[in-house]
Amino acid sequence: MNSKEWVNLFLYLVFGVWIAAIVIFIGCDPYNIWRMSAKNKYFSEKEINTLILAEKLNHKEFSLLFGTSRSNQIFGDGSNIDFLNFSSSLYGNAVNVSAFLKQLNAVQLKNVISIYYLVDDHTLNGYDKEDSFSKVQQLNYDSNLFIEKLKFSVFLNYEKILKTLVSIKYDYLSASYVVNNNGVIVRLNKNETLDVPDEYLSMSTRQYFTNDGIAALLDVDKFCKKNKVPIKYFTPTHFTQYLRLFDFDYMQNKWALLLEGGLSGFYALWNIENISNYVEGNKYIAFKDKFSHLNGYCANKVFIENVVNGDNKYFINSKEKLGDYVLFSNRLFK
Amino acid sequence: MLFNSYEFIFLYLPFTYLIYFFLNKQRLTEASKGFLAVSSLFFYSWWSPIYLPLILVSMVFNYVIGTSLTRDKGHSRVSKIHLLTIGIIGNVGLLGYFKYSDFFVSNINIVLGVEIPLMYLTLPLAISFFTFQQIAYLVDSYGGGVKEYDFLNYAVFVTFFPQLIAGPIVHHKEMMPQFANVRNKVINYKNVSKGLFVFSIGLFKKVVIADTFSVWAVNGFDEAKILTFFEAWVTSLSYTFQLYFDFSGYSDMAIGAALLFNIKLPINFNSPYKATNIQDFWRRWHVTLSRFLKDYVYISLGGNRLGDFRTYNNLMITFVIGGLWHGAGWTFIFWGFLHGLALVLHRVWSQFGLRLNSVIGWVVTFNFVNIAWVFFRANEWEDAIRVLKGMIGLSGVVLPGRLSGKFSFLSSYGVEFGQWLRSIEGSAIKVTSLLVIFLIVVVFFKNSMEHMKSFKVGYRTSIASALLILLSMLSLNKVSEFLYFNF
Numbered sequence: 152m153n154s155k156e157w158v159n160l161f162l163y164l165v166f167g168v169w170i171a172a173i174v175i176f177i178g179c180d181p182y183n184i185w186r187m188s189a190k191n192k193y194f195s196e197k198e199i200n201t202l203i204l205a206e207k208l209n210h211k212e213f214s215l216l217f218g219t220s221r222s223n224q225i226f227g228d229g230s231n232i233d234f235l236n237f238s239s240s241l242y243g244n245a246v247n248v249s250a251f252l253k254q255l256n257a258v259q260l261k262n263v264i265s266i267y268y269l270v271d272d273h274t275l276n277g278y279d280k281e282d283s284f285s286k287v288q289q290l291n292y293d294s295n296l297f298i299e300k301l302k303f304s305v306f307l308n309y310e311k312i313l314k315t316l317v318s319i320k321y322d323y324l325s326a327s328y329v330v331n332n333n334g335v336i337v338r339l340n341k342n343e344t345l346d347v348p349d350e351y352l353s354m355s356t357r358q359y360f361t362n363d364g365i366a367a368l369l370d371v372d373k374f375c376k377k378n379k380v381p382i383k384y385f386t387p388t389h390f391t392q393y394l395r396l397f398d399f400d401y402m403q404n405k406w407a408l409l410l411e412g413g414l415s416g417f418y419a420l421w422n423i424e425n426i427s428n429y430v431e432g433n434k435y436i437a438f439k440d441k442f443s444h445l446n447g448y449c450a451n452k453v454f455i456e457n458v459v460n461g462d463n464k465y466f467i468n469s470k471e472k473l474g475d476y477v478l479f480s481n482r483l484f485k
Numbered sequence: 486m487l488f489n490s491y492e493f494i495f496l497y498l499p500f501t502y503l504i505y506f507f508l509n510k511q512r513l514t515e516a517s518k519g520f521l522a523v524s525s526l527f528f529y530s531w532w533s534p535i536y537l538p539l540i541l542v543s544m545v546f547n548y549v550i551g552t553s554l555t556r557d558k559g560h561s562r563v564s565k566i567h568l569l570t571i572g573i574i575g576n577v578g579l580l581g582y583f584k585y586s587d588f589f590v591s592n593i594n595i596v597l598g599v600e601i602p603l604m605y606l607t608l609p610l611a612i613s614f615f616t617f618q619q620i621a622y623l624v625d626s627y628g629g630g631v632k633e634y635d636f637l638n639y640a641v642f643v644t645f646f647p648q649l650i651a652g653p654i655v656h657h658k659e660m661m662p663q664f665a666n667v668r669n670k671v672i673n674y675k676n677v678s679k680g681l682f683v684f685s686i687g688l689f690k691k692v693v694i695a696d697t698f699s700v701w702a703v704n705g706f707d708e709a710k711i712l713t714f715f716e717a718w719v720t721s722l723s724y725t726f727q728l729y730f731d732f733s734g735y736s737d738m739a740i741g742a743a744l745l746f747n748i749k750l751p752i753n754f755n756s757p758y759k760a761t762n763i764q765d766f767w768r769r770w771h772v773t774l775s776r777f778l779k780d781y782v783y784i785s786l787g788g789n790r791l792g793d794f795r796t797y798n799n800l801m802i803t804f805v806i807g808g809l810w811h812g813a814g815w816t817f818i819f820w821g822f823l824h825g826l827a828l829v830l831h832r833v834w835s836q837f838g839l840r841l842n843s844v845i846g847w848v849v850t851f852n853f854v855n856i857a858w859v860f861f862r863a864n865e866w867e868d869a870i871r872v873l874k875g876m877i878g879l880s881g882v883v884l885p886g887r888l889s890g891k892f893s894f895l896s897s898y899g900v901e902f903g904q905w906l907r908s909i910e911g912s913a914i915k916v917t918s919l920l921v922i923f924l925i926v927v928v929f930f931k932n933s934m935e936h937m938k939s940f941k942v943g944y945r946t947s948i949a950s951a952l953l954i955l956l957s958m959l960s961l962n963k964v965s966e967f968l969y970f971n972f
Contacts, residue, residue, distance in 0.1 A: 152942050152943055152947075153674070153942065154677065154678045154942050155674040156942075157674070157942040157943070157946070158674055158677050158681065160948075160951075161678070161947045161950055164951035164955075165951045169955065306491060306961070306962055307958075307959060308960065312959065349886065349903070
């Protein structure tokens, strides 16, 4: 082999392998951006994106859910109205949700039957640049452009290669979850548990509600009232050790601002008897990980029982009730 | 433009290469040089063109001084030294203005208790490198070692894109004969294959290895409030490896890219972490900077010709200047001071005829360098102290929770059990295994320059190079700057 042949082999290999990978990537379309086939299972949240979900609203009525990873397994409200879960694609930052709702056209808006909103720690971070979850994701309709799709397909990375492999045969890599057509994360094991940690010293997310985040949520609320879309707010549920670190006083101040701003109420589900403290065999039965995510079964159970069919037990609609709740919680956990 | 970017690899490099050799093939050698200079300036101004006039003015200034120094007529020795002084003051003044103004003012404010407002100047890209390179050119011109009357040649010497941003710092006399050589104006596949081979290694070192260690170094230095014993060692070692793979990766890419144009740049790294004493380390680390400091600072101060005390003094001054060159901050100066002190101690030690066993010498040298990097990397003194406190165990020792059974007796000595690398936020197995693997690699394996020397064309090297490039390209979407761009 001479030097010229060496260079040729090098270039053929680099460009040949890369082009082949692009062709396979487009053919498998693991992120569903080329939409050449009607898929119903995907392997990462990005595959079923905000635009795909929003497009469905042009044709049919839906109830919507906004939130974080703590609500991404909720698949419906038990009614015969179909359900779109935006927790993974749009995420729940109120700034994004507000921007999203305002960009819906008249047909899409008319097809929104009701909204459920999980108000988690990240969702009211507003424009805080230090929090990676609060980057504003304004709807970008340019992502439909051919050139955008091509760029996405040409600039491959490890994750894209992995998703392509999983798409080819996801059993080989034992995917622990799939994402369905409505944006819901469907974990293959719905009854995961969490070993009770020996010690639990820091919460996985900061309680950091900003003024612009609060203003954005009030903006969402006003938008819904103006357009006569019913909206229900609820909080995530945590396990006991998590709640011991939780700053209820801080929450009292922030939620008081929301109630003062016009929110008609919310379901305070941080602590639910027989869920938060349900331990058997040194395991939290309702939770799947130390980040305080409920397992699939309990995420839906808590939602249906306490938000959809919720009585007044966890519903807080005044600063007085909020004060009582915080006083009780502080006694219980501090 | 970054070497580790799609636009450089797929657009800039191939187009510049093809047009340069096309022009040479048409015997348009002046046009090819002009094209190389202009395209290099385009490369320089890709991020921000606002400092383009600065580098142009700097080039013209030094070219005028340099040609005046090399013209014999009308200049006495005295007037030449004045010209050289003006030239050096001009360069150091420019560097000082952009790099050290705020440092100087903030220290004045502290000492005198005044509040002179800071200027918050952005450091122009590559200013430390092109300033040093041009000072060397002026001194060489003064000494008669360089004669350059063609501005285009001079522009190519300063701006040649592979070495423009972060070196290697080159001498006029080692570059210009190569550009003038007719044989270098045609494509040489031997050099192309070698260049691609070295470039692939450098890219892999940067985007796969250095950027992996970077995450842990950032978590330890910038995010963590307290670092326990093992966390602190992981933090410092991660930075030690990150810096080496980042900068030596950059140098490999520069050497590889230059080879495509048949230009041989000097070696910048020669397995520095194999060094068994501090003098050995500085013969292996950032070789072209060491060469510059030795030739133009240490020897100018008198070197070792004026007795032991002056030699030690000169060493200290040279290394403090070296520290200051890296950044306008007391931590950089202290880092330079530490290395100067180590070299003085090593010299005294050697003068007594004492020698350390090479293994002990390596352990001492590696740990000294690793600890000194803490000051180099820390943003503030407090950050350095926090990491060092952790490294000597003053912030507690945490062992993996699974060892709590066997080693429970250690609890009585204050040792805790649990998440032992919590602040680093990486998988403990991954972090420790990569640190061990790359420690072995840097100490026991051949470096990229040695591989380049023994490079042979063949299927193995071609496939391996392609594989390294492909693996690196998959990481290009998380493009990160090279550490030495900041210096």
